[in-house]
Amino acid sequence: MERMDELFGELRALMGQDLDARDFMEEHENGAAVKRRREARQRKIVATLESAFEEDPRRYGEEWMPYLERARLPVFSVRKLQDAKALRAFMPAGTFELEWRTSVSGTSGKRIAQDSNLELIDHITLSQSHERAFARSIRALIESPHLGNLKGIALRATEHTYNKVRTTTADAVLKGLASSKVARGVEHLEFHTFPSTQDAWDTFAASHAAQSLRSLAFKGSFSRSPSGREPHGMAASALSARGIVLRALRLHECRALEVDVLTSAACARLEVLELPFTDGDEALLAMASAPSPHPLRRFVSTGRGDVVSALMRSEWLSEVEAVDLMLSGWATMMDADAVLRYLAVAPPSQVTSLCLTALGVPDAPTLEALAAWPGLSRTHTLSMWGAPVDAAGLSALLGSPHLGHLTALDLTDSTLSPAALDVLASSPALDRLTSLNLNGCLQDEAAARVIIESPHLGGLKRLEVRGDGFTKNVSSSLRKRHPAKRLKVVSGEW
Secondary structure (H helix, E strand, C coil), X not given: CHHHHHXXXXXXXXXXXXXXXXXXXXXXXXHHHHHHHHHHHHHHHXXXXXXXXXXXXXXXXXXXXXXXXXXXXXXXXXXXXXXXXXXXXXXXXXXXXXEEEECCCCCHHHHHHCCHHHHXXXXXXXXXXXXXXHHHHHHHHHCCCCCCCCCEEEEEECCCCCHHHHHHHHHHHHHHHHHCCCCCCCCEEEEECCCCCHHHHHHHHCCHHHHHCCEEEEECCXXXXXXXXXXXXXXXXXXXXXXXXXXXXXXXXXXXXXXXXXXXXXXXXXXXXXXXXXXXXXXXXXXXXXXXXXXXXXXXXXCCHHHHHHHHHCHHHCCCCEEEEECCCCCCHHHHHHHHHHHHXXXXXXXXXXXXXXXXXXXXXXXXXXXXXHHHHHCCEEECCCCCECHHHHHHHHCCCCCCCCCEEECCCCCECHHHHHHHHHCHHHHHCCEEECCCCCCCHHHHHHHHCCCCCCCCCEXXXXXXXXXXXXHHHHHHHCCCCCCEEECCEC
C-alpha cells in the first residue's frame, strides 16, 4: 500500500510538469534539447506506471486505471504499433501517438492502415523527407477503418522536403479526413512548414470530420498561395463559412498573422491564442480595438510593448488566466519596461500564471510598480526567465502584498547578483513556494550555498538548479538539511 502510494505520488508529480513558455524559446534555439526533456519525462512516467502495475495489478486495475482515464495523461510517442499494444495493459487507450517517419515507398501507409492496433492511437505525427509518394501513403493511412479514436494529426517536414510535396501532403491529409468514414473525432491539426490550398480547406470544412475540430497550429514560414493568403487565413475563411468554431489557435514562427483572422467567425470563441515569434502586431492592434465575443484564457506573444498594453486594456484579455509575454526577437528593452509599467496600473484581472520572458533589464522602479499591481493577487505562477534582476527590484517584488497565492517562481537564466541572491534566500515569500526554478542562476559554489542555507525552503516540493557541474552538490546538501522531506531536486548540467 505504501509503495503504491509513493509510486502514484511520483506519477502525479511527473504529470504536473507541463512544458511552459520557456520551452518555446528553447525549441526556437535548440529543438533537440526540448525533445530530450519530453522523451526523458515519458520514460519516467512509463517506468512508474509499469512498476505500479507489477506491484499490485488488482488495485491498479480497480483504482488507478479509472483515475488515469479521467486524468490528462500526457500523450506517449511510439514508433511501432506493437509498442502501443504492449503498453496497453497498464495505460489507458487514447494516450498513444504514432510517430511515423518515412523516406521509403508510398505503400507503407497502406500496410499500416490495415493494422488493428491503430485503434489504440490517439494522435499521429507524420515526419516526411523527400518521398513524392508520401501523400498517397498518408491518405491511405488517414482513411484506415481502424482510426476511430484519432484525435489529432501533426505534419512535420524535414529540411529536404520539396515545397510541392509539402502542399500535396497537407492537402492529402485534409481531403483524407474529409472522405474518412471513421475519423470523425479529430480535434487538433498541426502543420509544420506544410502549406495547403484553399480548395483542400474548403473540402475539409464541408465534411463531417471538421465538426469536431477545436485546435489549429501552424509553425514555420509557408510559401504563399497564388491568392497571397497564409494557410491559417485560408483555414479560418473555410471554417467560418461552415460555422465551425475553434478554441485554440497557435502560430509559431509564422511570417505574419492575417488581420481579419482573429475577428472571423471561426475565432469567435477562442480561449487560447499563442503567437511566439510570429509578426502579429498589426492584427493584434486591430483585435484590441474590436469588441470581444469571448475573452481569452491563455495568451502568448512576442509582440511590441505598446501592442501588448493595448490588448491588456481590451475586452479580449479581461478574463485571461495565463499570460506569457516573450519579449524578445523584435521587442526591445523599452518594450519590456512599457509592458511592466502598464501591468502595474492595469485593472485587476484573474491572471493565475504570468510569464515575462527575456525582459532585458527591468529597473527597480519598474518592478516596484509591478509589485503594486492588484492583478497579482490571483497569480500562483510567476516566471521572469532571462531577466537580469537587481536586489532592490527583487526585494520589492517578493515583498508585494498581492503575492499571497504565489506557489511557483521561475527565474531561469536570470542574472542574480550576490545581493539579489541574499534577498531571495532570506525572503519569507519562499515559505509559500512549492516550486523554485533557478536554472542558470547560480554562478558558483558560494551562490549555491546561499540557497542551500535558506531557512525558507520548508514548503518546497521541487527545486531546479541546473547549470554548471557544481550544482550536483545541491541535491545531497539539501537532503541532509531536510532529511524527512520529500523534495525533488533537479541539478547537474544545463
